[in-house]
Amino acid sequence: MSLNIAVDAMGSDTYPAPDVAGSVLAAREYGDHILLVGDEAVVRPELAKHDLQGLKIEVVHAPDVITMHDKPGSVGKEKPNSSMHIGMGLVRDGRADAFVSAGNTGAALSIATLFTLRRIAGIKRPALCGIIRIGEIAVMVLDVGANTDSKPEWLAQFAQMGDLFSRLSLGIPKPRIGLLSNGEEDGKGDELVRTSGALLKALPLNFIGNVEPKHLLSGMVDVVVTDGYVGNILLKSMEAATRLMGQTIRTEIKRSPLTTLGGLLARPAFRSVARMVDPAEVGGAPLLGVNGVIIIGHGSSNPFAIKNAIRQARKTVLGKVTEAIASEIHVA
Amino acid sequence: MSLNIAVDAMGSDTYPAPDVAGSVLAAREYGDHILLVGDEAVVRPELAKHDLQGLKIEVVHAPDVITMHDKPGSVGKEKPNSSMHIGMGLVRDGRADAFVSAGNTGAALSIATLFTLRRIAGIKRPALCGIIRIGEIAVMVLDVGANTDSKPEWLAQFAQMGDLFSRLSLGIPKPRIGLLSNGEEDGKGDELVRTSGALLKALPLNFIGNVEPKHLLSGMVDVVVTDGYVGNILLKSMEAATRLMGQTIRTEIKRSPLTTLGGLLARPAFRSVARMVDPAEVGGAPLLGVNGVIIIGHGSSNPFAIKNAIRQARKTVLGKVTEAIASEIHVA
Numbered sequence: 001m002s003l004n005i006a007v008d009a010m011g012s013d014t015y016p017a018p019d020v021a022g023s024v025l026a027a028r029e030y031g032d033h034i035l036l037v038g039d040e041a042v043v044r045p046e047l048a049k050h051d052l053q054g055l056k057i058e059v060v061h062a063p064d065v066i067t068m069h070d071k072p073g074s075v076g077k078e079k080p081n082s083s084m085h086i087g088m089g090l091v092r093d094g095r096a097d098a099f100v101s102a103g104n105t106g107a108a109l110s111i112a113t114l115f116t117l118r119r120i121a122g123i124k125r126p127a128l129c130g131i132i133r134i135g136e137i138a139v140m141v142l143d144v145g146a147n148t149d150s151k152p153e154w155l156a157q158f159a160q161m162g163d164l165f166s167r168l169s170l171g172i173p174k175p176r177i178g179l180l181s182n183g184e185e186d187g188k189g190d191e192l193v194r195t196s197g198a199l200l201k202a203l204p205l206n207f208i209g210n211v212e213p214k215h216l217l218s219g220m221v222d223v224v225v226t227d228g229y230v231g232n233i234l235l236k237s238m239e240a241a242t243r244l245m246g247q248t249i250r251t252e253i254k255r256s257p258l259t260t261l262g263g264l265l266a267r268p269a270f271r272s273v274a275r276m277v278d279p280a281e282v283g284g285a286p287l288l289g290v291n292g293v294i295i296i297g298h299g300s301s302n303p304f305a306i307k308n309a310i311r312q313a314r315k316t317v318l319g320k321v322t323e324a325i326a327s328e329i330h331v332a
Numbered sequence: 333m334s335l336n337i338a339v340d341a342m343g344s345d346t347y348p349a350p351d352v353a354g355s356v357l358a359a360r361e362y363g364d365h366i367l368l369v370g371d372e373a374v375v376r377p378e379l380a381k382h383d384l385q386g387l388k389i390e391v392v393h394a395p396d397v398i399t400m401h402d403k404p405g406s407v408g409k410e411k412p413n414s415s416m417h418i419g420m421g422l423v424r425d426g427r428a429d430a431f432v433s434a435g436n437t438g439a440a441l442s443i444a445t446l447f448t449l450r451r452i453a454g455i456k457r458p459a460l461c462g463i464i465r466i467g468e469i470a471v472m473v474l475d476v477g478a479n480t481d482s483k484p485e486w487l488a489q490f491a492q493m494g495d496l497f498s499r500l501s502l503g504i505p506k507p508r509i510g511l512l513s514n515g516e517e518d519g520k521g522d523e524l525v526r527t528s529g530a531l532l533k534a535l536p537l538n539f540i541g542n543v544e545p546k547h548l549l550s551g552m553v554d555v556v557v558t559d560g561y562v563g564n565i566l567l568k569s570m571e572a573a574t575r576l577m578g579q580t581i582r583t584e585i586k587r588s589p590l591t592t593l594g595g596l597l598a599r600p601a602f603r604s605v606a607r608m609v610d611p612a613e614v615g616g617a618p619l620l621g622v623n624g625v626i627i628i629g630h631g632s633s634n635p636f637a638i639k640n641a642i643r644q645a646r647k648t649v650l651g652k653v654t655e656a657i658a659s660e661i662h663v664a
Contacts, residue, residue, distance in 0.1 A: 071519075134576065145514065148522035182477065182564040190480035190561040213565060214572040229522040230565055232514040233545060237569035240546040244466065245577050248608060252601035259601040265594025269584035276580060 002031050002056075003317055005310055006087040008101035009038030009046075010065055012306070013299040019102060020046045022306020027055040029307065030314060035060050035096055037087040062086040072106030076115040084108055088116035091292035098313035100284065102297035102306060109146050109287065117290040120326045125150070126289030127158045128228065128296065129165060130235050131312075135276040137219045140166055141180075143228035144235050144285065150227040152196040155179070156203060160329045161288040162223035163205050168319030169286075169312075172222050178211030180226035180234070185210070192227060200225070213238070242277055283308025286316055288325060293317050334363050334388075335649055337642055338419040340433035341370030341378075342397055344638070345631040351434060352378045354638020359387040361639065362646060367392050367428055369419040394418040404438030408447040416440055420448035423624035430645035432616060434629035434638065441478050441619065449622040452658045457482070458621030459490045460560065460628065461497060462567050467608040469551045472498055473512075475560035476567050476617065482559040484528040487511070488535060492661045493620040494555035495537050500651030501618075501644075504554050510543030512558035512566070517542070524559060532557070545570070574609055615640030618648055620657060625649050 007023045009016045016038060023034045024047075033056040036043055040061045047059065064079035076085060084103055088111055090096035101108055105128065113119055113126055130144035142158045143150070159177050166175035179200055181189035186197060188210060200207045211221050213234060226234070249270075253263035263270075275281070283305050284297035293316045297309040316322075339355045341348045348370060355366045356379075365388040368375055372393045379391065396411035408417060416435055420443055422428035433440055437460065445451055445458055462476035474490045475482070491509050498507035511532055513521035518529060520542060532539045543553050545566060558566070581602075585595035595602075607613070615637050616629035625648045629641040648654075 134580070180565070182561060182568065190559070193561075212572075213569040214575075217572050217576045227522070229514060229525075230562055233512070233562055234565055234569045236514065237545040237566045238573040240544075240549050241570040241573040242577055243546070244549045245574055245605070245609070248466070248605050249581075249601065252604045253598055255601065255604075259598045262594045262597025262599070263601070266585055266591045266598060267594070269581065269587065269591040269595070272584045272587075273577070273580050277577070 001318065002033060003097045003314055004033045004035065004095065005313055006035040006037055006060070006090045006096035006099045007306070007310065008083045008087050008099070008103050009036045009043045010083040011101040011103035011297065012301045016042055016046045018301055018303050019306055021050070021303035022301070022310065023057065024050045024052070024055065025303055025307040026310040027057050030310070032056070032310070032314070033058070035090060037062050037083040037090070039063060039065060060086060060090065066104060066107055070107065072104060072110050075107050076111040084111045085115060088112055088292070088294065092116050097317045098293035098295065100295045100297065100306070100309045100313050102299055102301040102309070105145055105296055108294065108296050112287060112290050112294055117292040117294070120289055120291055120322070122329060123289040123325065124157055125154045126287055127161060129162065129286045129288050130231065131282045131285060132216060132235070132238070133282050134217060137217070138170065139216050139221060139224060141216070141224045141226065141231050141235065142288065143226065144231040145228045146287065148227065148229040150192060152192065152199050155192070155196045155225050156199045157329060159200055159203060159205055159207070159223065159225045161325055162225065164324045164328060165286065165288060165316070165321050166222050168321050168324055169315045174206050175222040176220065177205050177207045177223045177225065178209065178215065178221040180224050180230065181210035182212060183210065184212065246274070280305035281308060283310070283312050286312065288321070291322065293322055333650065334365060335429045335646055336365045336367065336427065337645055338367040338369055338392070338422045338428035338431045339638070339642065340415045340419050340431070340435050341368045341375045342415040343433040343435035343629070344633045348374055348378045350633055350635050351638055353382070353635035354633070354642065355389065356382045356384070356387065357635055357639040358642035359389050362642070364388070364642070364646070365390070367422060369394050369415040369422070371395060371397060392418060392422065398436060398439055402439065404436060404442050407439050408443040416443045417447060420444055420624070420626065424448050429649045430625035430627065432627045432629065432638070432641045432645050434631055434633040434641070437477055437628055440626065440628050444619060444622050444626055449624040449626070452621055452623055454661060455621040455657065456489055457486045458619055459493060461494065461618045461620050462563065463614045463617060464548060464567070464570065465614050466549060469549070470502065471548050471553060471556060473548070473556045473558065473563050473567065474620065475558065476563040477560045478619065480559065480561040482524060484524065484531050487524070487528045487557050488531045489661060491532055491535060491537055491539070491555065491557045493657055494557065496656045496660065497618065497620060497648070497653050498554050500653050500656055501647045506538050507554040508552070509537050509539045509555045509557065510541065510547065510553040512556050512562065513542035514544060515542065516544065578606070612637035613640060615644050618644065620653070623654065625654055
């Protein structure tokens with residue numbers, strides 16, 4: 001099924017090259033109509049570098065450019081014609097089924113919730129849903145950065161939104177929902193964790209109780225609920241440790257001719273591990289709880305990551321996740 | 333200099349073997365007088381397996397055994413003759429310079445603060461000080477589990493205690509102190525992070541601002557201040573990611589004869605990486621802010637880890653860290 005997907009051409013750290021190249025890949029692979037949103041003077045020359053024959057790619061002009069110096073909270077007001085603002089407006093107005101951006105997460109959250117799509121009625125807080133993938137395992141963590149200092153009722157809705165996304169978009173029939181804690185026992189965790197368990201138990205979900213970081217990587221849980229600050233620290237800690245370990249192994253292997261030879265012979269194994277933990281395979285994190293499908297990618301996205309973020313957007317649209325959140329989540 | 337170090341013989345998950353063997357190693361290497369605290373009927377037969385010639389090792393009987401079923405909060409009351417209780421009592425009474433345990437962290441915290449050593453006057457909350465070591469880099473993170481739902485004033489004292497420990501015990505002349513956050517900008521982090529920055533800036537410390545998980549592993553910060561729940565999630569996330577990556581590499585390398593051969597040739601490099609990230613090298617986490625030196629090791633400690641926890645205890649005693657905390661930290 002061919003969808004209309006708006007893509008932020010000015011999103012990634014090295015825009016527009018990866019954003020445009022990823023859009024071209026997706027247009028070719030999925031046959032979607034891509035609306036590339038950005039400054040025409042920047043986007044058109046980049047697009048001209050690609051063979052576009054048979055592809056449905058349109059440029060939508062957005063003159064304002066969000067920079068690192070813009071404040072996420074006020075950029076929606078100060079730059080109403082940014083690629084994010086206009087791209088999300090296309091979703092709001094029904095001209096696009098989804099918007100994909102590898103730009104500043106804070107700006108995206110603020111423009112989505114305050115200026116364009118806004119929260120779904122009854123949803124207390126939207127959640128950014130990080131997806132940790134290792135080989136065949138995929139675990140959703142929400143929230144990973146849209147909220148801090150969360151309330152138990154927010155976490156209860158994160159659990160419900162995560163359950164719907166996992167079922168409808170990832171196809172997991174009965175997602176196992178866990179509450180992030182630093183121990184499995186009931187008394188562990190901070191005040192929020194200790195007061196949220198009872199609320200989660202009362203929901204019609206497959207709630208399995210407290211889970212620790214190691215359980216996220218063991219395949220025993222599908223959806224992990226947490227405050228956005230803690231979830232963000234968790235993701236970044238795992239990412240930092242994985243990256244450092246990779247670098248350290250490379251350095252140590254080069255120390256002697258014999259280990260260097262060993263490293264060369266073992267290269268297919270290392271490549272396979274690198275692929276298994278590559279964040280580009282996931283592409284992006286859905287922002288759940290707003291009136292439309294938004295996927296936010298890593299600033300360091302390459303074309304492959306952008307293409308996969310578009311794939312994620314397709315799945316979310318086709319699974320009717322937004323509609324389900326609007327109709328099925330009971331207001332507490 | 334020979335010290336009197338009390339060691340919990342009933343602490344580790346597989347006590348008393350690693351606890352006793354580690355004590356024997358330390359007695360031999362440092363010439364310390366070790367007071368092995370535990371059930372005599374369990375400890376003496378284990379000790380008899382070792383060659384004790386020339387070593388100063390004494391058994392101190394502690395009939396109560398703390399099990400996984402004991403509640404950390406009430407075990408100090410219900411089992412006043414546990415190895416932890418008696419071991420910390422030896423420190424309180426001046427019979428030992430420090431106490432080392434690989435037992436339940438919650439029980440150790442509760443017995444230390446409520447029943448034996450108690451808080452240093454003026455210290456709002458003791459902090460458990462995790463030490464992340466990768467090769468030559470050692471970063472202290474505090475708190476990693478003694479407190480949750482922290483207040484800015486607690487974090488300010490954690491920073492001061494960390495600064496003193498880093499200078500006096502680790503010998504770092506001017507420790508760089510960072511505040512854990514999910515971004516370097518001032519507005520990042522949760523409410524606690526956003527309100528603690530100003531307080532930390534005002535202290536006579538080498539405060540470098542917000543640091544992210546990746547900065548902990550890059551050698552740019554010596555002491556990282558955070559709430560204990562978040563610090564615990566950070567440590568456990570890094571540990572889980574590192575362990576999974578190691579396992580995944582081993583599995584992938586065994587997939588073909590050629591990569592298996594490569595893995596064999598590269599083995600010295602892998603061994604070196606494993607040593608660089610081995611938590612046993614650190615041994616244990618000091619509990620700062622109580623009237624005495626307590627080092628808490630991992631439940632999975634091996635003899636080498638116990639010996640290194642005793643080394644950590646020695647450094648903390650010789651650096652007079654407890655005395656410095658009592659005299660130098662200004663009550664807010």
